Amino acid sequence: MDEPVWVFGYGSLIWRVDFDHVDVQPAWITGWQRRFWQGSVDHRGQPNAPGRVVTIVPQEGAICHGLAYRLPTDSMQTISELDHRERGGYDRVSLPIATETGTLEGLTYIANPSNSNYLGPAQPAQLAKQIAGATGPSGPNVEYLLRLDQSLTELGHPDEHVRAIVEALDTL
Ligand code: SIN
Numbered sequence: 001m002d003e004p005v006w007v008f009g010y011g012s013l014i015w016r017v018d019f020d021h022v023d024v025q026p027a028w029i030t031g032w033q034r035r036f037w038q039g040s041v042d043h044r045g046q047p048n049a050p051g052r053v054v055t056i057v058p059q060e061g062a063i064c065h066g067l068a069y070r071l072p073t074d075s076m077q078t079i080s081e082l083d084h085r086e087r088g089g090y091d092r093v094s095l096p097i098a099t100e101t102g103t104l105e106g107l108t109y110i111a112n113p114s115n116s117n118y119l120g121p122a123q124p125a126q127l128a129k130q131i132a133g134a135t136g137p138s139g140p141n142v143e144y145l146l147r148l149d150q151s152l153t154e155l156g157h158p159d160e161h162v163r164a165i166v167e168a169l170d171t172l
Helices: 076-085 124-132 141-154 160-170
Strands: 006-009 023-040 051-070 090-099 102-111
Touching: 006 090, 023 102, 023 160, 051 090, 051 102, 051 124, 051 141, 076 090, 124 141, 124 160, 141 160
Parallel strands: 006 102
Antiparallel strands: 006 051, 023 051, 023 090, 090 102
16 A cells, blocks of 8 residues: 655645645654745745745754645645645655654655755845735735744744744834
8 A cells, every 4th residue: 555645844835725635733854944045936926026935954953843744645636736836946855754643754845055046044134124025926925924923833833033034024
């Protein structure tokens, strides 16, 4: 029998769940941190005013919390829809995902520095300013930031980096 396919979501895949799944569990990956270092020209920004969305970057000792989704048995269709959704610079990779019932091997989407939309590090104030000024076909970039912040808080794992940008937004 085929092994179940799991996908780990750490960004919009936590709060915009428009794909088929048959189970969802709190999950985390170690050695990675969430950062608003990826540019978005197709969802939360435009080519002349890119938005900022999250990717994960390696960081020793870090833990990135999110959700693990088990896909339906016929997972190929869902994977291809997710590939399409994440096509703005994300690679689909396999990595160990920890859950309360054990560790499993799953898929996640990572935007590496080599992709053409990658923007890299910036101070929270600069990130907040860029996010406040960006909007794209999926909606305002601010919505992405605030919904991610709220979801992580509801999961019991507010993220310091995300919180710092929300706080900077309040002072603009
Ligand atoms: C994810 O949510 O896991 C990937 C990044 C995103 O689509 O926001």
